[in-house]
């Protein structure tokens with residue numbers, strides 16, 4: 196660990212000092228109104244139903260607050276941020292306005308070449324890799340670590356797998372900051388190994404390999420997955436003892452299913468006693484992600500005409516929420532309220548299949564009553580959700596003053 200005086204992970208006791216600024220930057224009166232009305236707003240022909248759990252999670256609130264506290268604590272110092280504090284463009288823009296400099300990612304981690312010992316570096320809610328952490332420790336700068344406790348739980352799990360000689364099979368996105376940081380934890384042990392699978396289709400490849408029916412064998416498997424695995428990963432060696440974990444923001448249902456089917460494949464191939472000894476699985480979806488997915492599932496039991504999911508395009512938990520909604524109802528994942536153009540009746544959104552930004556006309560029925568479902572990812576501030584509500588109403592010509 197870095198010396199006590201340069202490493203901080205519990206804030207600086209300046210919560211009161213930054214609270215007003217945080218409230219002004221992120222709170223939303225319209226969201227407060229929706230909450231007060233049992234998450235429902237009826238205005239003219241429009242009914243808006245807001246999921247019971249949505250928006251900022253405990254980890255994001257804490258990380259953002261610590262970043263504000265850091266600015267207050269070190270008004271004269273140069274402050275850097277290792278990547279984005281969270282995946283929301285508005286929050287990141289606010290931090291830039293405060294003079295916090297975002298470090299650019301490179302193949303080997305973030306570029307710390309300009310960081311001096313007297314500087315301050317904030318580590319984001321996703322955490323950073325062991326390599327990055329050690330680089331910063333060697334520089335000797337002040338580190339403000341906002342890594343979420345739920346991410347630390349995944350690290351502990353992966354560490355135990357590596358210590359016990361299990362390959363960590365991580366359900367996640369290999370390029371996502373959190374998964375990169377999680378996977379790097381295996382490096383604490385000489386033979387620590389990981390493999391990241393993005394979804395059930397990729398888990399099926401792992402199962403096929405375990406069962407000896409992966410087309411093309413070892414070379415083909417490595418050609419497809421070497422980029423998402425430890426440098427020394429060898430499927431012939433490292434798929435014999437497996438521990439499953441996941442990025443905290445994946446689809447919970449899919450993570451559980453992956454753990455289940457990989458375990459079954461181990462049992463089918465090597466027998467039940469082998470599975471008992473050589474396979475482990477642990478659900479590391481965080482409770483905030485789980486709560487938001489449960490809330491949206493509950494909302495989707497109601498009649499909803501169209502669903503809006505608000506959050507950064509690169510926000511993993513927002514993408515998971517949008518995927519859940521799209522199974523049941525027409526769904527649009529928009530980055531913020533600016534994606535809605537009331538005059539044109541269009542929505543600018545992330546296409547769920549391609550990931551590209553597209554504009555769709557006629558997203559909302561313009562005749563008769565309409566029920567719009569609404570939720571937001573864990574990194575979306577309430578004011579951005581409120582602005583979306585206002586634009587939904589404006590699209591049907593409802594005056595905001597009539598609902599206040």
Ligand code: SF4
Pocket residue numbers: 252253254255320343344345346443444481482483484512573
């Ligand atoms: S989504 Fe979960 S893991 Fe990520 S910051 Fe929020 S609470 Fe923490």
